[in-house]
Each structure stands twice: as C-alpha cells, then as structure tokens.
Amino acid sequence: MDDRTRLRLDVAYDGTGFSGWAAQPDRRTVAGVLVEALDLVLGAGTATGLTVAGRTDAGVHATGQVCHVDLPAQVWAAHEGRLLRRLARLLPPDVRIRAMSAVPATFDARFSATFRRYEYRITDAAWGADPLRRHEILAWPRALDLDRLTAASAGLVGEHDFAAYCRRKENATTLREVTRLDWRRDADGTLVATVQADAFCQAMVRSLVGAMLVAGDGRRPVQWPAGLLTRRERSSEVTVAPAHGLTLVAVGYPEDPAEYARRAEATRRLRVPAEA
Structure with a gap:
C-alpha cells in the first residue's frame, strides 16, 4: 500500500x-x-x-x-x-x-477536536431582517432584552445532562460540557449568541437558543432554560430555533500535534458519534 x-x-x-x-x-x-x-x-x-x-x-x-x-x-x-x-x-x-x-x-x-463554537444571529427589529442577510439572521417578532438573555444563559454553562435539549440516539450520551454561552448586541442591532462546548448532540444549539429566546422576550422566567436540565427526556416545551440563524465559526484542536492521538482516544472513550 x-x-x-x-x-x-x-x-x-x-x-x-x-x-x-x-x-x-x-x-x-x-x-x-x-x-x-x-x-x-x-x-x-x-x-x-x-x-x-x-x-x-x-x-x-x-x-x-x-x-x-x-x-x-x-x-x-x-x-x-x-x-x-x-x-x-x-x-x-x-x-x-x-x-x-x-x-x-x-x-x-472529529475526535481530536477540543471544542466547537457556534454563533446564532437574531434581529428583533420591527421591520425584520436585512434582505441581504436574511439567510443568516432570524427575524424575531418580539422585542428581546439582552439582560434577560444573559441571565437565561448563565445556568446552562458547565457540564450537564442536556437530555431536554437533544434528540436522543440509542446508546449515545447527552452529557456535554458547555464552556461558553453568552450574548451580545452588535452595532447594527443584531443579537448574537455564542455557544461553545466540547461537542454537541443533535439540535442542541438550536434548542438552547429556542429556550433562551422565550425567556428573552419575557414569555418565560429567566430561570426556565436552566430548570429544564433536571429532565431526562427531550422537553416538548422547547421549540428548536430555525437552522438558518446558526453558523459553525470555529473548531479547536490541541496546540501540540503530539496530542492529536491522545485527544482522539479520550474522546472516543467518552461518547459515540454525535451531531450538532
């Protein structure tokens, strides 16, 4: 060969x-x-x-x-x-x-990666999304409060069982470590959620965003998204945010190439294949 x-x-x-x-x-x-x-x-x-x-x-x-x-x-x-x-x-x-x-x-x-980072973009402008950016920004029909979104995200950071936010797969774990989850409002008014974790299960990021949005517009308490972490099955109350607002922006790897194999071996031991 x-x-x-x-x-x-x-x-x-x-x-x-x-x-x-x-x-x-x-x-x-x-x-x-x-x-x-x-x-x-x-x-x-x-x-x-x-x-x-x-x-x-x-x-x-x-x-x-x-x-x-x-x-x-x-x-x-x-x-x-x-x-x-x-x-x-x-x-x-x-x-x-x-x-x-x-x-x-x-x-x-896949297995040598140390993190995946996503950004989700939303506008709450009364007139909706800019036509040239409509494929990457979700137009939300209600006003969103940045402080409420930030408060809703705080309890989701860390290692948790995210079963309430995942489409469960047979023999797959829903235990994940979210290392970053924060919100900002850019100069043009666009709200951006940044979510980073070691890995994500299928639809997890969009489910987290969907839960935080209803807290951000006042329809749910800011404690509600974190409160769902006690569930051991997917929550029917969580609406998955539309796909087009989500972008995978970065994947991290060990700085030392000698660590690629060790990281891959450790990841394989922790979980089976997953989707984000």
Missing part, C-alpha cells in the same frame, strides 16, 4: 442550498459536493476517508468547519502548489475550501 498524506481542510459554506453536511442519496450535501470536486481534480476515489469535525444540519452555515481526507503521498506532492485554486474553480459559490495543509496521520478532524 502506498504512503498516504492526511490533509486538513478548512471549509466555509452557506447552508441554504444544502441538505446538511453528510452525504445522502439524491440530495445536495456539503460532503457530496466536496467529494465530487476532489474526484474531478484527482481522479475518482483518490481522496479517501472524508471526516468532518461536526455534521451540520440542513440550512446551517459554517465559516470555520474542519475536515480531513487522505491522499497518496505522491499525489499530494504533485498537486500541493495548485490544488486549492483548482478546487476553487470547480466548487460552487456556496462552498469554499479556505485553506488546506498536510497534518500528522494522528490528526482526526
């Missing part, structure tokens, strides 16, 4: 026209589009093992997604200086590979 080179790809996409990340028959997905472009440039099946840090749902965007693929070492040597530009010419305008680099074979885009 020939030597392989592992490549890290840093990817951005507008999720509007995609049925999520994961390849699906007869559906347009980010993974499917990337594999198609790689096959056209390098030959069918030359790039193998496409693995992503976090499989985003349909309609969710990314500016900081990370994935990896493996290539024969001689193929990478032949294409290294021009592969990024060749792929840019082939890829559709709603997905870009922003950077690519050779990494140790122990790097795993």
Whole structure:
C-alpha cells in the first residue's frame, strides 16, 4: 500500500442550498459536493476517508468547519502548489475550501477536536431582517432584552445532562460540557449568541437558543432554560430555533500535534458519534 498524506481542510459554506453536511442519496450535501470536486481534480476515489469535525444540519452555515481526507503521498506532492485554486474553480459559490495543509496521520478532524463554537444571529427589529442577510439572521417578532438573555444563559454553562435539549440516539450520551454561552448586541442591532462546548448532540444549539429566546422576550422566567436540565427526556416545551440563524465559526484542536492521538482516544472513550 502506498504512503498516504492526511490533509486538513478548512471549509466555509452557506447552508441554504444544502441538505446538511453528510452525504445522502439524491440530495445536495456539503460532503457530496466536496467529494465530487476532489474526484474531478484527482481522479475518482483518490481522496479517501472524508471526516468532518461536526455534521451540520440542513440550512446551517459554517465559516470555520474542519475536515480531513487522505491522499497518496505522491499525489499530494504533485498537486500541493495548485490544488486549492483548482478546487476553487470547480466548487460552487456556496462552498469554499479556505485553506488546506498536510497534518500528522494522528490528526482526526472529529475526535481530536477540543471544542466547537457556534454563533446564532437574531434581529428583533420591527421591520425584520436585512434582505441581504436574511439567510443568516432570524427575524424575531418580539422585542428581546439582552439582560434577560444573559441571565437565561448563565445556568446552562458547565457540564450537564442536556437530555431536554437533544434528540436522543440509542446508546449515545447527552452529557456535554458547555464552556461558553453568552450574548451580545452588535452595532447594527443584531443579537448574537455564542455557544461553545466540547461537542454537541443533535439540535442542541438550536434548542438552547429556542429556550433562551422565550425567556428573552419575557414569555418565560429567566430561570426556565436552566430548570429544564433536571429532565431526562427531550422537553416538548422547547421549540428548536430555525437552522438558518446558526453558523459553525470555529473548531479547536490541541496546540501540540503530539496530542492529536491522545485527544482522539479520550474522546472516543467518552461518547459515540454525535451531531450538532
């Protein structure tokens, strides 16, 4: 078997026209589009093992997604200086590979990750979202109070069982550690929730946002979102916020490449595959 080179790809996409990340028959997905472009440039099946840090749902965007693929070492040597530009010419305008680099074979885009960070954007302007940003900002029909949103988020930080906020999967844990959850209001009035955790279960971020929004507009007490953490099943009271307001903005990895394998092994012991 020939030597392989592992490549890290840093990817951005507008999720509007995609049925999520994961390849699906007869559906347009980010993974499917990337594999198609790689096959056209390098030959069918030359790039193998496409693995992503976090499989985003349909309609969710990314500016900081990370994935990896493996290539024969001689193929990478032949294409290294021009592969990024060749792929840019082939890829559709709603997905870009922003950077690519050779990494140790122990790097795993998914299991070596130390955190995923998302941002959710909302406007409570009476006139709604700016037409040019309607695909990335949720228009909320009620006034939102930043102090109430901040108070609602405080009790959700830390390690908890987020069963009330997750679509449960068989044999999958809903225990997660949220290391950051805060709100800001930008100069243009847009409210932005930043949520960071070691990993997320499916629909967790949008469920957390949905719970905080009804506290932020006064329909629920600010203590209500944290109070749901006592539940051991998904709460039917929580409305999942629409996908288009959510963007994956960053994925973290150990600074020392020697730690990639150790981190991957530890993550595999902790949990089974999950989606955010």
